[in-house]
Amino acid sequence: MKYRADIDGLRALAVVPVVLYHVGVPGFAGGFVGVDIFFVISGYLICGMIDADIRNGSFSLGNFYKRRILRILPALFVMFLVTSVFAYIYFLPAELIGYAKSLASAIGSVSNAYFAQTSGYFDAPAETKPLLHTWSLSVEEQFYFIAPLLMLFVYRRFPKRARLLFAVIAAISFAAAIAMSMRNANFTFYLTPFRAWELALGAMLAIKFIPVPETTFWKNICGGAGLLLLIGVILLGSASVPLLLMTSLACLGAVLVIASSESGVSMAGRLLSLPPLVAIGLISYSLYLWHWPLIVFQRTDLLFGAESAASTKLTLITLAVGLAYLSWKLVELPFRSMARETSKGAVFGAASAAMGSTFALCALVFFASGAPYRFPQRVVDIGTYLAYDSSAAFRTGRCFISANRQRFDAETCLKLDPARPNYLLIGDSHAAHLWSGLSAAMPQVNIMQATASECRPAVPAERRGGLKACRDVMELAFNDFLVNNRVDKVILAASWKDEDLPNLSATLDTLKSRGIDVVVLGPIVEYAAALPRLLSDGILRDHPALASTKRTPGIRERDHVMSALVKAHGASYSSVYDAVCRDGHCDEFVEADIPMQFDEGHLTDKGAAEVGRRLSAVFGNKLTRTSNVSN
Structure with a gap:
């Protein structure tokens, strides 16, 4: 040519x-x-x-x-x-x-x-x-x-x-x-x-x-x-x-x-x-x-x-x-x-x-094994969380759907327990990462789970990513299970963004009209890069505050706006941000060299356990009041 x-x-x-x-x-x-x-x-x-x-x-x-x-x-x-x-x-x-x-x-x-x-x-x-x-x-x-x-x-x-x-x-x-x-x-x-x-x-x-x-x-x-x-x-x-x-x-x-x-x-x-x-x-x-x-x-x-x-x-x-x-x-x-x-x-x-x-x-x-001898042992230990496998804690492929080929296991994830109060946790991965921690912190409660990747808990379903299963999971939770079964609480959690708030308002009104008691969990602190990477860089560069300089802006302000909005709609609100951050400082480690989060925002299993414990202490009375009434 x-x-x-x-x-x-x-x-x-x-x-x-x-x-x-x-x-x-x-x-x-x-x-x-x-x-x-x-x-x-x-x-x-x-x-x-x-x-x-x-x-x-x-x-x-x-x-x-x-x-x-x-x-x-x-x-x-x-x-x-x-x-x-x-x-x-x-x-x-x-x-x-x-x-x-x-x-x-x-x-x-x-x-x-x-x-x-x-x-x-x-x-x-x-x-x-x-x-x-x-x-x-x-x-x-x-x-x-x-x-x-x-x-x-x-x-x-x-x-x-x-x-x-x-x-x-x-x-x-x-x-x-x-x-x-x-x-x-x-x-x-x-x-x-x-x-x-x-x-x-x-x-x-x-x-x-x-x-x-x-x-x-x-x-x-x-x-x-x-x-x-x-x-x-x-x-x-x-x-x-x-x-x-x-x-x-x-x-x-x-x-x-x-x-x-x-x-x-x-x-x-x-x-x-x-x-x-x-x-x-x-x-x-x-x-x-x-x-x-x-x-x-x-x-x-x-x-x-x-x-x-x-x-x-x-x-x-x-x-x-x-x-x-x-x-x-x-x-x-x-x-x-x-x-x-x-x-x-x-x-x-x-x-x-x-x-x-x-x-x-x-x-x-x-x-x-990736040549760990290049770095101090503490950096290596923290860095292992960059390969963290969250599938077991999130119950991925069963109760948390992250790919279209996966099928939601309603028999496992929406199983009612007649002996305990039943709460349904609905949302995206930022709901899924809380399930294990909340379940461990409140063993007296049966916490069910309906979650999907990048899937905001809303009626109708609001899908942010390319996951087609989002709508199916949300339809099942809101328009099938909650219509045909009585639950004591619905817990809504997500990686909330400002554009989600109108749909959240409409969803709260819908659930209130059905007589469903709702608790909304707010957004968690997030970072510009994976937290273990930032923590490692902070050690290597002798800059302990590095991770704090890389926090995603606007989340604290959104947390305040959501608190007022949710209460105005007659629902309860609990700040996940406040469970992790206090007085301008956010906990980056759970203990020793175990990071609170394994990527930009999702909790490790230890992080979920700690946040679940703190949340249960903050609003435990709200969640367990129904248990006392039922018994």
Whole structure:
């Protein structure tokens, strides 16, 4: 295929919004669709080259994979090397083990599957995963492996129907993505079968299955519409818009832009061929590789400081562009120039050696338990809570639903006890983390549990995340169980936000009209990062008050507002914040080196036991009064 400067310009239009979105520059809320633009470009270029080579009889699988290795791996491995050094210096043992797993999966071109499986609600946030962005590379690498094999088979066995191949793939993949989006949003986002339609769209354009405009008028209409669509999605879109709608619009825009210059350059093509855009497009691969690790390590305060958020963002962008240029100039270009003079055996051998060595280092991290000798023992002990498993305490998969594939166990979680007062705890994970502590502190009470991830206790159900089961759990609790069974108390708890208060008011009115006694538990103190990480950093930096400087603002004020609101609606209110924080000080440890919380806000089992004890002491009379009346 002949070189097209406009496609390098389109690469710039893809990578710049991704970088700005990740850095946090305002106005680019839809910038993440740049990855989808890359998928369309890759499908167009790769399948176009394969198609041309197969048709003229010059295609070689060995040469194809050799070129892909020289194009992708050298710059990728340099990024891996530098990132791994920083990870070794900074990451606590649990974090280093997680990093090694992500590195091994990236080397094996399956990091998209790894992150799809590990990006649960309680998993470490994206900002702590320096290799998270390799998921998209794994999607492309899997496509590179499968596409030429499929094309060879179909072109030889069914040459007259060869062009239908990618249309069928696109249709099946898109239909599967729609179906999966209703069950598991993570899988839809990360996994190749549900992204293949995007690459297939580019392939369909390359093999001329999709018609292209021939006249100047229609070329300009096509290109202009595509650019407007892309810019509109990038500037006006957001993560709250359904993913498939965003990606569909972005891919359609990319197809229109590429098609507009397929048989002669359009106005959009000329615009994208401007030297500054082409220059960014040339370094776009390296820019994508480097920008995310820089952002992650900057957020750990490991790289550099800045006087303001704006200067930090500008410094990050400048550094990312500088590293990208060096990577392109010193790594990408030299290795790509070796394509003709280097044998396949040498390339495959060097790649295998590099991959094998990296796998061995990852295995060493596992066997060394994350190299704890790098830190003082107290830091290691605190850091173990970064790998804390909350499933037993939360009763995950039974009474706390955190994934669509899980089913609520009503027989266990809503079992009435005729010998004790029965209270029903309803809410999200911030209700679930209190269940064990409240149950232990008040053994005279049967506390039932109906909780789901990011699911506010409201009538009707209010779902904040992508969990479809939220509505089912809330409907069961409010409109089935409470309608058909008598309980002594309903306890509502959640990670309350200001926007939840109108629905909370309506819910309290609904429950009051049914004659149900309600206690609302307020929000708990939260932090900008996982509390064990902050506590460890405070020790390592000799800054004992570090965690207190990272508290999420506004929660104390929200606690006061909620107290007045709940009492105005005739319900009882208990402050979880006050159970943890007093006189401007928040308890960060339960005892010794056991943190109160294992992430930004959720309680450890010991933390839940302590908070449950304090809450029972504060409002125990409110909760047990019914018990005295019943007996």
